[in-house]
Amino acid sequence: xxxxxxxxxxxxxxxxxxxxxxxxxxxxxxxxxxxxxxxxxxxxxxxxxxxxxxxxxxxxxxxxxxxxxxxxxxxxxxxxxxxxxxxxxxxxxxxxxxxxxxxxxxxxxxxxxxx
Amino acid sequence: xxxxxxxxxxxxxxxxxxxxxxxxxxxxxxxxxxxxxxxxxxxxxxxxxxxxxxxxxxxxxxxxxxxxxxxxxxxxxxxxxxxxxxxxxxxxxxxxxxxxxxxxxxxxxxx
Numbered sequence: 001x002x003x004x005x006x007x008x009x010x011x012x013x014x015x016x017x018x019x020x021x022x023x024x025x026x027x028x029x030x031x032x033x034x035x036x037x038x039x040x041x042x043x044x045x046x047x048x049x050x051x052x053x054x055x056x057x058x059x060x061x062x063x064x065x066x067x068x069x070x071x072x073x074x075x076x077x078x079x080x081x082x083x084x085x086x087x088x089x090x091x092x093x094x095x096x097x098x099x100x101x102x103x104x105x106x107x108x109x110x111x112x113x114x115x
Numbered sequence: 116x117x118x119x120x121x122x123x124x125x126x127x128x129x130x131x132x133x134x135x136x137x138x139x140x141x142x143x144x145x146x147x148x149x150x151x152x153x154x155x156x157x158x159x160x161x162x163x164x165x166x167x168x169x170x171x172x173x174x175x176x177x178x179x180x181x182x183x184x185x186x187x188x189x190x191x192x193x194x195x196x197x198x199x200x201x202x203x204x205x206x207x208x209x210x211x212x213x214x215x216x217x218x219x220x221x222x223x224x225x226x
Contacts, residue, residue, distance in 0.1 A: 002158070002160065002161075004158075006158075033214075035214075041219070042121075042204050042216030042217055042218050043159065043216050045213040045214065045215070091158055091159070102147060102208065103149070103161055104208075105161060106151075106159045106161075107158050108157055108158045109158045
């Protein structure tokens with residue numbers, strides 16, 4: 001257990017529905033990252049926050065995706081109008097974000113299946 | 116476009132053998148190179164990491180070798196055990212930023 005928690009662990013939804021995932025990082029970590037991992041591949045970067053500020057969004061993050069970190073603590077990732085291609089493991093990671101202390105620790109992930 | 120190329124895709128060794136996983140990168144801005152271990156249905160777990168100012172780092176049975184001029188690095192698992200059977204990912208990061216992962220290597224250690 002890295003101290004990063006994600007909820008839910010599994011989500012099955014029908015195409016067109018909206019889903020929201022939550023990530024609770026390690027408490028003193030300033031940076032929070034979202035990655036997506038499809039079967040047989042390495043995680044791919046989606047977006048990251050420094051405290052409550054969203055600093056970058058990948059091209060993978062279409063306008064159906066939105067992420068927030070309202071008080072610089074937990075974060076949510078929402079996918080609107082889900083498509084079958086959104087089926088993946090959504091991973092959250094956190095780090096101290098202090099120069100060389102930049103180890104990223106991952107949560108267990110949320111497995112999304114879009115039917 | 117994958118910024119970190121990882122090989123092999125899979126490998127099988129006998130207990131006590133030394134699986135070796137290789138990674139290569141092009142982006143000279145990368146300055147931090149971690150390895151992650153992932154079991155099915157779990158998130159990646161940080162195993163060991165290296166910076167380009169050293170050529171080798173050991174932690175327990177895991178060793179990273181780093182060749183800055185060739186822009187290559189590798190993971191060796193000494194005295195491998197069946198419990199080491201997992202998928203291993205190399206990654207690279209520039210300046211305290213997002214990670215770029217390799218495609219992963221599935222290691223199977225047979226008893």
